Amino acid sequence: MKKHHKFSIIKSTSNSTSSPSADSSASRAANFITNRDQSSESLTRLGWRSFFAQQVAGENITELKFAKVMACHRNQFELETSTNTLTLPITNQMADITIGDWLVLNDDNSFRQRLERLSLFSRKAPGSKVQTQLIAANVDTVFIVSSLNKDFNLSRIERYLALANEAEVTPVFVLTKADLCDDTQVYIKQILGIAPLAMVETVNALARESVQPLYAYCALGQTVAVMGSSGVGKSTLINSLIGAQAQLTSNIREDDSKGRHTTTGRTLHQLNSGGLLLDTPGMRELQLADCEQGVADTFEEIISLARQCRFADCHHQSEPGCAVQTALTNGELEYRRLASYQKLLREQALNTASLAQKRAKDRNLTKFHRSIQDGARRLKGK
Numbered sequence: 405m406k407k408h409h410k411f412s413i414i415k416s417t418s419n420s421t422s423s424p425s426a427d428s429s430a431s432r433a434a435n436f437i438t439n440r441d442q443s444s445e446s447l448t449r450l451g452w453r454s455f456f457a458q459q460v461a462g463e464n465i466t467e468l469k470f471a472k473v474m475a476c477h478r479n480q481f482e483l484e485t486s487t488n489t490l491t492l493p494i495t496n497q498m499a500d501i502t503i504g505d506w507l508v509l510n511d512d513n514s515f516r517q518r519l520e521r522l523s524l525f526s527r528k529a530p531g532s533k534v535q536t537q538l539i540a541a542n543v544d545t546v547f548i549v550s551s552l553n554k555d556f557n558l559s560r561i562e563r564y565l566a567l568a569n570e571a572e573v574t575p576v577f578v579l580t581k582a583d584l585c586d587d588t589q590v591y592i593k594q595i596l597g598i599a600p601l602a603m604v605e606t607v608n609a610l611a612r613e614s615v616q617p618l619y620a621y622c623a624l625g626q627t628v629a630v631m632g633s634s635g636v637g638k639s640t641l642i643n644s645l646i647g648a649q650a651q652l653t654s655n656i657r658e659d660d661s662k663g664r665h666t667t668t669g670r671t672l673h674q675l676n677s678g679g680l681l682l683d684t685p686g687m688r689e690l691q692l693a694d695c696e697q698g699v700a701d702t703f704e705e706i707i708s709l710a711r712q713c714r715f716a717d718c719h720h721q722s723e724p725g726c727a728v729q730t731a732l733t734n735g736e737l738e739y740r741r742l743a744s745y746q747k748l749l750r751e752q753a754l755n756t757a758s759l760a761q762k763r764a765k766d767r768n769l770t771k772f773h774r775s776i777q778d779g780a781r782r783l784k785g786k
């Protein structure tokens with residue numbers, strides 16, 4: 405019930421060109437103070453934690469206004485506070501804000517501060533420019549979606565797992581198209597083979613009753629994102645989880661593809677179960693950059709074997725005393741697993757190096773501009 409109401413408010417605010425501060429901010433602030441219990445409850449609904457409150461510990465928390473970034477449009481963010489939904493025009497100082505971020509607003513609803521994140525997904529920006537692009541902040545759980553058919557690919561799953569580990573987000577493996585699969589256990593076993601303590605769910609993403617067990621991960625204040633390769637059923641799953649609001653999602657997309665509307669299709673949907681479901685195309689094209697820890701966490705057994713190699717810089721190829729090669733020979737380690745580990749390490753090293761290069765180039769360019777400016781000043785001074 406709340407949901408439909410909420411979206412009608414969003415529609416009206418995003419169409420409005422007036423400044424958010426025009427809306428009686430004073431009465432909202434007063435409301436915030438007098439209804440503290442209700443407010444903190446509403447904030448919890450949006451994923452508020454003591455981790456965020458601690459960051460403003462020195463201030464009078466009752467006088468601060470907190471807002472969560474619920475959607476990113478080209479020129480403005482859509483925010484939700486404990487009491488209402490509002491829009492915030494994007495300015496240069498907001499370059500590092502992404503969906504899921506928590507903001508502190510001034511009394512007039514203008515931007516004051518972004519709070520530190522619990523987790524962050526970022527990627528190397530597409531195209532020739534080498535830059536990181538923020539995808540989503542403060543995600544708790546990620547559904548790593550794979551389909552139970554010939555597209556099922558463990559090495560691809562390991563890649564998504566490395567990304568989840570790097571972002572410090574809890575992975576849940578969601579195996580779709582269970583309705584088309586005769587033996588789901590074969591696949592579940594393979595997942596448990598690479599992540600023994602993993603949470604695995606099999607679903608028919610097309611059927612709302614089949615996705616019910618997934619709401620357990622979407623409880624009050626929990627934020628869930630979805631990633632997986634093309635065609636595995638991410639959109640289908642999201643639509644089934646959102647249920648009645650699905651139509652609205654596709655309307656937004658339609659507008660977007662025609663380039664008429666300003667939305668970038670990055671939205672946090674509120675689920676009836678109390679959680680927030682992130683729908684963002686960016687999660688589909690994530691690359692491994694600055695992901696060394698994530699890869700290491702995904703291949704713990706190889707890391708621990710490598711510690712036993714005779715040489716600290718062993719490449720695990722033909723070096724004597726290589727514990728990794730011994731494990732391969734003994735059948736304790738699968739060759740596919742080692743190859744996947746090395747491929748992901750290479751991918752992340754390559755992307756990280758190009759990012760570092762870009763950063764160095766930017767630094768040099770800034771230095772160069774400064775030296776020109778200094779030179780010009782000196783000339784003028786003469």
Ligand SMILES: Nc1nc2c(ncn2[C@@H]2O[C@H](COP(=O)(O)OP(=O)(O)OP(=O)(O)O)[C@@H](O)[C@H]2O)c(=O)[nH]1
Pocket residue numbers: 580581582583584607608609610632633634635636637638639640641688
């Ligand atoms: N039978 C069956 N079909 C499914 C299931 N999940 C998805 N599909 C079908 O698989 C196709 C791809 O599903 P999508 O939801 O578009 O896949 P996606 O992961 O969003 O794909 P991209 O948008 O390319 O990233 C569609 O035709 C769905 O109807 C499932 O659990 N069972």
Ligand SMILES: [Zn+2]
Pocket residue numbers: 710713714718719720721723725726727728729
């Ligand atoms: Zn070795």
